[in-house]
Amino acid sequence: MGITLANFQLKAIEALMEAMGEPNRDIILKSCTGSGKTIILTHFMDEYLKSTNKAVFVWLTPGKGNLELQSKAKMDKYIHGSNTKLLSDIMSSGFEENDACFINWEKLTKKGNNALKDSERTNFVEHIQNAIDNGLTFTIIVDESHQNDTIKADDILALFNANKIIRCSATPKNYKNALLIEIPEEDVIAEGLIKKLLIINENFEQHISVEDQISYLLDKALEKQRDLRAAYAKKDSGVNPLIIVQLPNKSDALLDRVEEYFESKGITYENNLLSVWLSDKKQNLEDIEDNDATPIAVIIKQAVATGWDCPRAQILVKLRDNMSEVFEIQTIGRIRRMPEAKHYGEDLLDCCYLYTLDEKFTESVKLSLGTGALDAYKVFLKPEYRSFTLISQFKTDIPFPRDAKFALKVIWKFFEKKYHTATDLDKNQSQLEAYGYSFDEDIVDFTKSGSVSVLSKDQITELNDISIHEPLNTHKHGKEYHHCVAEIGYKANLDYSSTNTIMRKLFLKGVRCDAKILRLETRNLYAFIINNERRLIEDVRDAMADESLQLTLAIPRITEKPVGFPLEMIFTYDGTSKSQMEYTKNVYTGYLSSAEKRSMPEKLFERFCEGSGKVKWFYKNGDKGSEYFSIVYTDNFGKQKSFYPDYVVGTNGGDIWIIETKGGFTKSGSSEDIDRFTAKKFGVLRKYLDGYNLQGGIVRQDKQSGELCICVDKYSDNIHDENWQLLSEVL
Known part of the structure; x- marks a missing residue:
């Protein structure tokens, strides 16, 4: 592959591959401009053509601007050896297996368009019919589909008798019964492809x-x-x-x-x-x-x-x-x-x-x-805060690759801690089996059978589990194995080849490694990874964030330097919000209650600061960039990460507090915090505060009482234990 795909692009390709097996004829790919839609689609076409016989793609592009030439050129560039064609190629040689054909709609729909005279139009329809007679199946991609909602366009789609129509747009219209694959804009922003x-x-x-x-x-x-x-x-x-x-x-x-x-x-x-x-x-x-x-x-x-x-x-x-x-x-x-x-x-x-x-x-x-x-x-920035500084930590500029050796060791230690695995590999298998890992040699899928009168959780859990066994075929399931390994790696921020190496060293017979858990034959490794994909993803992710496993790492160096508050900043707000009150305790003049983007915990915390008799001033920190305050922590696979706490607060008594806000606890006490690293961040924050004689902690809302609570000494994910106190009593 000549290009490194972003994680969200890999997921979209996978979702498209899965959608091809679903009953819906129409698939909608909704993605914002800048998400690399052409890259996603060309790689998907390549993957699908490799795994399916007798398939042809027809990619229809809109209007002016020679988009069909651009899209074809991109596929030729990204996918070496692909069979790409333009309308002129089809007119001379027809459709053939594995073709990816790029055609401009207007050349087919416009009367008086010289691209196709009437006799050629007939010819084109014959080429389609010949392809269908030869057993070829068409998948149509409609690019910028919102521009081609016309009856003529519909007639052309009908000619191909397509088994799937994939419509792509940043602004798709509603199609009944279509399968929607949506690429979250946040993912595209997070990868740095589009502006924040x-x-x-x-x-x-x-x-x-x-x-x-x-x-x-x-x-x-x-x-x-x-x-x-x-x-x-x-x-x-x-x-x-x-x-x-x-x-x-x-x-x-x-x-x-x-x-x-x-x-x-x-x-x-x-x-x-x-x-x-x-x-x-x-x-x-x-x-x-x-x-x-x-x-x-x-x-x-x-x-x-x-x-x-x-x-x-x-x-x-x-x-x-x-x-x-x-x-x-x-x-x-x-x-x-x-x-x-x-x-x-x-x-x-x-x-x-x-x-x-x-x-x-x-x-x-x-x-x-x-x-x-x-x-x-x-x-x-108000003049009285211009001299304020904090010591900020930065990752040392040496690029620190995720070390597969670290990752391997940490996962091995995690299994030892969670499943009590040891050096007796045969015993390890029965140990993992007891905890629910599957060692079936077939590929096993589960479904439910029975009847329910109401759709309640209790009734559904009482249904019978039926397992569907399919004998493992290394050729057929090889693709699935690679998908599973890639997915496990994706969730842990490891590349495919490192993840594959780790899985083989931990679980495969004949691969030497001091940290070994199982000794499986190749076929059994495939089945093990495929059947336990969800469980492995959870375990690898937990291993990466587990506080107690951190000790095995040598901490890379950290750079420290003082940072102040930026003298000026672009303040963004929602002009349509009902409340436009100025928060006078903010360190900037003109800071409004309608500040955006803010999460609900951040909005509640800002309102608290403005109304608290003890708070003298507060500052909202940025979330990336060297001008903002950050603390460095290291995940268990050896990668340094920057943590930017949300707020710095000054009290009337002269204390400085550093506060991180997180998702709340529901009325029943369950956690709404989606950050796996909260405990780790709390650990480095606590260490930082102790080192510089500052106060601070993590603030979350208890939805049962509606109150904001703070944890300052020891982190806990249970709102009911004594580590959580009411914020108003502490700050």
Whole structure:
């Protein structure tokens, strides 16, 4: 593979493979622009064609812009030796097994389109019929499917008699009975592929009356472009951020005014700093997508939105006329990709910017992006907090790979602790069996049988378990074994080859290793891994986070240096929230109760600080980047991680508290904290506080009483024990 796939991309490929075995004909792949949809689909097609006979893919792309050529080129690049075809290839040689055919819809649907004359149209239909007669089955991929909801398009889909239709879009329409595969936007952001946030109209005055909306908006955009350019240069990155100016579809007069504005600033077509991409006017577009390309602005209309990839685009100026236009989430998608497919740990660079006086457009953006699109302005640190510092810890800059040897040892020790395994490998097998591990030589699936009168948990658990046994076939189940190993690794942040090595050393006969648990034959190893996949995932993840196993590691070095609070920051908030109260105890002027993004525990804690007689000030810490306060901890596989506690709080008595907030406890006392590392983070926080003579702890809400509680001495996941106290009594 010429490209390393992100974890969410691997999961999407797996979900598509599984969906091919489901009864639903329609599959919807919903993923935001920038998630690498083409990469996901080309790898999925490759994997499916390798595992299935007599299959053909037809990938239909929308409208203008030669998207079919782009998509074919990407598949040729990522998947070496793939059978890709265009419409002209099909017309000359028909459809063949393992083909991936890329066709532009319009060439099939438009009357008067010279791509297919009537006789050729007939020919095309015959090629489809011949393929079906030869036993080939079609799977159709409809790219940007929201653009092709027409009756003509439907007729074409019917011609292929497809067994599956996969529709891809960032904004899919509702299809009845379709199987939805949705890629969570948070996952794409977490991998650093798209910007963390869209900031709308940053630093706009509350009531704007402008002589000229064009100058007002473009001034803001140019200033932001310069700030971004300087910040990239500081990072030794050659990225030249691009402004997209979007004109309304019906306005030629505005084009002249935008060109005049840019000319007055020395930005022209002649010096290559300005580009234009309209249906009847195109200039300076060659290589505009390159990160270091010369143009700093491009003028477009709505139509260019589909499929255009330009990751350095970071600022959108949307001009309006008096006509309301349909909002296109794709337009926003153009400025959401990260230029180097990673975050920089600096809010300025990790966000994208929209400037517009079009309220309808702003509302639509907020509606479709939720807390991914926020209002913003700059806030400044109050003078009395400018000299405050804390010692912050940073990971030592040596890249510290996950060490398979560490991981192996830790998993071995975890099994010893949990299942009492030892050096007698035969005894280990009966030991694991007693704890519920399966050693069946067949692949076993479970289902239920019996009848229930109501769908209650009790009645369902009383049903009979039926196990379905399928003899292991190393060829057929080899793929499944690899999937399981990859999934175990994915959950523990280990790559496939390390995970496979660990599984073989721990469990396979004939592979020498001091830390061995079982001695299975190859066939039995396959069955063991497949049948126990869920259990192994849980055990490997728990091994990675188990506090008591940490002692086996040599702690890598940590760098320490003092950090203060940033003198200014972009404050993001939800302008539609009912409460817009200013929190006067925050260290920044103008910090509102509608601050976003904030989790519910964070919102409750901020409200507590503002209302507490003991709290003098509070500061919300950032979540990545060297300008924020962090403490370093090491997971059990030897990887250093940075922990950014949520809040620093000063009391009237002069104490400094460091607080981390987590999910609460339900009314029945069960935990809503999804972070496996909370206990580990508490351990390093406690050690840090003791080392610097500070106070602190972890704050969670007890939903039974509605109160916030704090744990300061010893961490516990049981809200009812004495380690949890009411926050109001402690702070």
